[in-house]
Every structure is written in structure tokens, then in C-alpha cells.
Amino acid sequence: MKKGNVDTLLKSPVSFLSDAKNGGAVAISSRVRLARNLHGHRFPAAADGQERAEIVEKVGQALEESSALRKDFLCFLPPEMSELDQEVLFERRLVSRDLLARNSGTALYTRKDEGCSIMVNEEDHLRIQVMRSGFQVEEVWEIIDRFDDKLSGFLEYAYDSQWGYLTSCPTNLGTGMRISVMLHLPGLVLSGGIGQLIQSMGKLNFAVRGIYGEGTDNRGNLFQISNQSTLGESEIAIAEKLHGIIRQIVASEEQTREKLFSGPERYKLLDIIGRAEGILRYACKISAEEALNHLSMLRLGMDFSYVKDVSAHTVNDIFISLNPAHLRKSLPADTPVSALDIERASMIKAKLREKDN
Amino acid sequence: MLCDICKKNEATIHIKEISDGKRTRTVNMCEECAAKQKGQLPPFNSLGLGELLYNLQNGIKAAAEKFASGGNEQEKGSAGEHVHNNEPEKNPDNPELSLTCPVCHWNYEKIRRDGRLGCEECYHTFRELIESAIRSVQRGERHIGKHPANLPPPDNAEEIRRYREELSNAVAEENYERAAELRDLLKKLVPANHKTGSGEAKK
Numbered sequence: 001m002k003k004g005n006v007d008t009l010l011k012s013p014v015s016f017l018s019d020a021k022n023g024g025a026v027a028i029s030s031r032v033r034l035a036r037n038l039h040g041h042r043f044p045a046a047a048d049g050q051e052r053a054e055i056v057e058k059v060g061q062a063l064e065e066s067s068a069l070r071k072d073f074l075c076f077l078p079p080e081m082s083e084l085d086q087e088v089l090f091e092r093r094l095v096s097r098d099l100l101a102r103n104s105g106t107a108l109y110t111r112k113d114e115g116c117s118i119m120v121n122e123e124d125h126l127r128i129q130v131m132r133s134g135f136q137v138e139e140v141w142e143i144i145d146r147f148d149d150k151l152s153g154f155l156e157y158a159y160d161s162q163w164g165y166l167t168s169c170p171t172n173l174g175t176g177m178r179i180s181v182m183l184h185l186p187g188l189v190l191s192g193g194i195g196q197l198i199q200s201m202g203k204l205n206f207a208v209r210g211i212y213g214e215g216t217d218n219r220g221n222l223f224q225i226s227n228q229s230t231l232g233e234s235e236i237a238i239a240e241k242l243h244g245i246i247r248q249i250v251a252s253e254e255q256t257r258e259k260l261f262s263g264p265e266r267y268k269l270l271d272i273i274g275r276a277e278g279i280l281r282y283a284c285k286i287s288a289e290e291a292l293n294h295l296s297m298l299r300l301g302m303d304f305s306y307v308k309d310v311s312a313h314t315v316n317d318i319f320i321s322l323n324p325a326h327l328r329k330s331l332p333a334d335t336p337v338s339a340l341d342i343e344r345a346s347m348i349k350a351k352l353r354e355k356d357n
Numbered sequence: 358m359l360c361d362i363c364k365k366n367e368a369t370i371h372i373k374e375i376s377d378g379k380r381t382r383t384v385n386m387c388e389e390c391a392a393k394q395k396g397q398l399p400p401f402n403s404l405g406l407g408e409l410l411y412n413l414q415n416g417i418k419a420a421a422e423k424f425a426s427g428g429n430e431q432e433k434g435s436a437g438e439h440v441h442n443n444e445p446e447k448n449p450d451n452p453e454l455s456l457t458c459p460v461c462h463w464n465y466e467k468i469r470r471d472g473r474l475g476c477e478e479c480y481h482t483f484r485e486l487i488e489s490a491i492r493s494v495q496r497g498e499r500h501i502g503k504h505p506a507n508l509p510p511p512d513n514a515e516e517i518r519r520y521r522e523e524l525s526n527a528v529a530e531e532n533y534e535r536a537a538e539l540r541d542l543l544k545k546l547v548p549a550n551h552k553t554g555s556g557e558a559k560k
């Protein structure tokens with residue numbers, strides 16, 4: 001299989017952002033992850049480097065043998081990569097912090113378009129991921145279901161008739177499936193309705209969390225809604241339930257936006273959006289966090305056609321380019337860390353000025 | 358972590374208030390108290406526009422912690438399940454505490470602490486601990502859903518029965534939207550039961 005090169009990935013857009021709106025402006029992307037382990041091997045945390053290397057090998061072979069899967073997969077070995085390149089994979093949502101924390105016997109197999117990938121030896125032997133932009137939970141499930149079926153013809157999974165797919169942590173047991181949808185919820189954050197949403201999600205056994213870092217912030221008003229329970233319901237039933245919940249959240253976000261834009265808060269809101277655009281266009285120094293928050297407001301203004309001369313393409317491009325590792329990859333290697341906020345501001349400024357709009 | 362307000366339930370909602378970019382305080386609440394406090398605590402009613410940072414509960418992590426603690430919050434009081442729910446030091450006679458998995462050599466204490474298993478065999482070795490954890494973090498105790506191509510499908514009759522019941526309730530309540538959804542769902546679930554295998558066969 002071909003060794004992957006981070007610089008090649010950087011040339012194409014990430015899989016989870018699309019310039020076209022797939023089913024509305026609120027749902028940004030949909031993702032399904034399946035946890036799978038190989039029968040007869042200890043789970044990654046209990047296995048030694050040699051056993052983990054064997055597992056990396058086996059998964060790679062399965063991809064090679066299955067002719068339908070082989071052709072466009074790339075292999076990345078994070079332990080052999082620079083820290084900066086590892087971070088790029090993280091920012092593109094291809095690997096997790098847990099995978100990067102293990103310093104031997106891990107791998108990432110990903111299709112060139114990044115829409116389907118496998119982390120090998122994260123918490124489980126395989127974490128298969130399929131990601132698409134927009135609200136496409138059912139489609140994403142169908143793709144990963146077929147892929148998993150194919151792969152299971154070449155790998156013997158650890159499976160129990162009572163407990164289903166056996167996973168390192170019993171919180172993933174059964175289907176081993178985690179579906180998540182990334183939502184842009186500036187309306188619910190501005191109106192305060194988000195607090196109630198988080199509470200009610202917990203009751204329904206679905207989790208809400210920020211998409212960055214370890215679930216402790218709401219930078220950019222982006223939230224991830226995912227199922228918590230994996231045992232006792234079929235994948236289709238879980239997907240259907242999540243689908244219904246997302247539909248409700250999207251509707252309530254849309255209503256809240258409508259209310260904010262037409263109610264007495266209108267000018268307060270337009271002011272925030274206008275200032276956000278002004279800062280993005282003219283600031284000389286900006287952190288990733290601040291830029292994300294303003295970008296969120298800019299996106300909101302665009303959804304309401306209040307901001308007209310910026311394209312979705314530009315916003316998506318900035319959204320990924322402002323991340324620290326992506327930014328550093330676009331700069332000379334000797335750029336000091338202290339200059340990053342300055343470089344970020346000038347990158348954003350330049351992209352907003354580009355006339356691709 | 359216990360709820361700051363009632364000091365009784367597990368806190369599942371953590372709210373950090375931020376002012377001037379400085380952390381001022383964190384409020385930890387259970388769902389019950391959070392619902393009661395709604396409209397009183399600043400995070401729920403002030404339109405702080407980006408000043409508020411919700412420390413969103415990472416549900417999966419919380420569940421893992423719950424598992425690590427043996428699910429003892431939930432299981433207390435239910436008969437027959439008390440033994441493995443207690444702290445090991447209070448329970449020196451429990452034979453399960455001295456268990457070690459013959460394959461990965463992880464012991465009871467490590468598994469209880471990390472909330473992770475070392476290998477497939479751990480599922481047999483620590484069966485009781487795992488069963489109690491499953492009851493506290495999962496909605497069901499049996500797998501329903503897909504299966505590896507070379508193995509027989511799991512029995513989803515119970516799930517189908519549950520949705521059929523919900524469907525007849527929805528029809529009775531004239532909730533036609535829900536009924537239509539359930540019909541679609543059942544259409545997908547019923548053939549799944551007869552699916553004998555999918556994908557490429559094992560070579």
C-alpha cells in the first residue's frame with residue numbers, strides 16, 4: 001500500500017466540509033465510527049509493540065487482499081511522523097489524541113479523499129470512520145456498513161453472540177458504533193437555549209459536546225451530538241433515533257435564528273456579525289479561538305444573506321487553515337511560535353480579499 | 358463528583374462561568390437540580406454572547422468513569438448485585454477481587470480503575486463486574502444489530518416487538534408522523550432478522 005504524505009493531503013479539502021449546503025446550514029457534517037477488534041489478539045493497551053505491529057500488518061493486508069478496497073488507501077505511521085504532521089492528521093479529524101499518545105505500533109489507513117479511514121490500535125484494534133459533510137447520517141451508515149462487511153471477510157473480529165462486537169471499553173460494546181453529527185448552533189448559544197438542550201440530550205442517552213479538544217468548550221459554536229448507548233439497540237434504530245433528534249435541534253436552531261433576526265435583538269445581532277467580519281478583515285493578530293468565534297458569526301450572517309460578499313468556500317478554507325498545524329505547514333519552518341497569531345490574521349485577511357467569491 | 362446543590366446525586370452538568378477571560382467558578386449539578394435551577398443561574402438565562410463557556414460533559418468519558426467505579430451509584434439497593442459494587446478494601450472476602458485474566462494478566466483492580474479491558478478473555482474472567490457496568494451505562498444487555506458475515510445473526514425479535522407496540526400506541530394516539538417513522542424503521546428491521554450474512558464470504 002502507498003505510504004501517505006501529509007503535504008499531499010493538504011492540497012485537497014477535508015472530507016467534513018462542503019461548499020454546497022447538504023440539507024441546510026445547521027448540520028455541518030456526519031460521521032460514523034465502528035470499533036472492531038481482532039479475535040485472538042490482546043487489545044492495544046495490553047498488547048506489546050510487536051503484537052500491535054502484527055495487527056497493523058493484518059489490517060493492511062486485509063485492505064490489500066480485498067481488491068475493492070485496495071486501490072486508493074494510503075498508510076500513515078504516526079510514530080514515525082513529525083509532531084507537526086501528526087497534528088495535521090488530528091486537525092483533519094483522521095486521528096484522535098489517544099492514537100497519537102501511543103508511541104509505537106499504530107497506523108492510520110485512509111482513502112485519499114479522507115472520507116473513509118481506519119485508526120489501527122487506538123483504544124481498539126480498528127476504529128473505522130466514515131465522514132461526510134452535511135446531514136447524511138443514514139447514507140454514512142450505509143457506506144460504513146458495506147465497508148465493514150467487506151473487511152470482515154478478511155479479518156476475524158472478536159464477537160460474542162450475547163454482547164456483540166467486543167471492545168476494550170464496555171461503553172462501546174455491542175454495535176461498537178458511535179454516530180455523531182456536528183452542528184453549528186450560534187442561535188441556541190446566543191439565546192441561552194443550549195443549556196436546556198444539553199440537559200435533555202443527557203436524558204435521551206445522547207451526548208452533546210464541543211468538537212475541539214476533550215469536550216470542554218464551545219469554540220465556534222460547534223457541537224457534536226452522538227449516541228451514548230451501543231448495546232441493546234440495532235444500528236439502524238440508533239441512527240433513526242439520532243436522525244429524529246437532530247431534526248428537532250436543527251428546527252429549534254432555525255426558529256431561534258429567525259426570532260433573533262426579526263425581533264428586538266436584531267440590531268444587537270447584526271452588530272455582532274458586522275464586528276466579527278470587521279475583525280476578520282482588519283485584525284493584525286488573532287488567536288485560533290477568537291478567529292473561530294468570529295467565523296461562526298460570519299457564517300451566521302451568510303446563512304441570512306446579511307453577509308453577501310464572502311463565499312462558503314472561503315469560510316471553509318479559513319476554518320481549516322486557521323488551525324495551528326495547518327497554519328504552520330503553510331509557513332517557513334523557522335517561523336517562531338510567537339508570530340503565529342500575526343500570520344493567522346494576515347492569512348485570513350488575504351483569503352477574504354481573494355476574488356473567488 | 359457529587360452535585361453541588363443536593364449533594365446527593367452524581368453531577369452530570371458542569372458549568373464554567375467566564376468573565377473577562379478569567380475563570381470565576383464552576384457549578385456542578387445533577388440533571389434534577391439543573392432543571393430546578395433553570396432561569397436562576399446566570400449560564401441559563403443571561404445572553405452572555407460568548408462569555409459563557411459550557412464545560413460540556415463528555416458523555417462517553419463520564420460513562421467510562423461510571424464503569425471504572427463499578428457502576429456503584431446506580432446499582433445500590435438492587436438485590437443480588439451488591440457484592441461487586443462495593444469498594445474492594447471494604448470487601449476482602451470477595452473472590453472476584455483476586456481475579457487475574459489468564460490471557461492479558463490484567464487484574465480486577467486495574468480493570469476497575471481504568472474502565473478498560475485487556476483482551477476478549479477479560480469478558481469471561483470479569484463477567485460479573487462487566488455485567489454490572491453494562492447495566493449502568495448501556496440501554497440493553499444483549500446485542501441486536503449486525504454481525505460478522507460468517508456468524509449467525511443475533512435475535513432482534515424483542516426489538517421488533519417493542520417497536521410494533523410503540524407503533525400501535527402511536528396509531529392509537531393519532532400520532533401519524535411517528536407511526537410513519539416506526540413503519541419505516543420496522544421495514545428495515547424485519548428483513549435484517551432474516552439476513553444470513555452479508556458482504557464477501559470468508560475465503
Ligand SMILES: [Zn+2]
Binds near residue numbers: 360361362389391
Ligand atoms: Zn442535585
Ligand SMILES: [Zn+2]
Binds near residue numbers: 479
Ligand atoms: Zn484479558
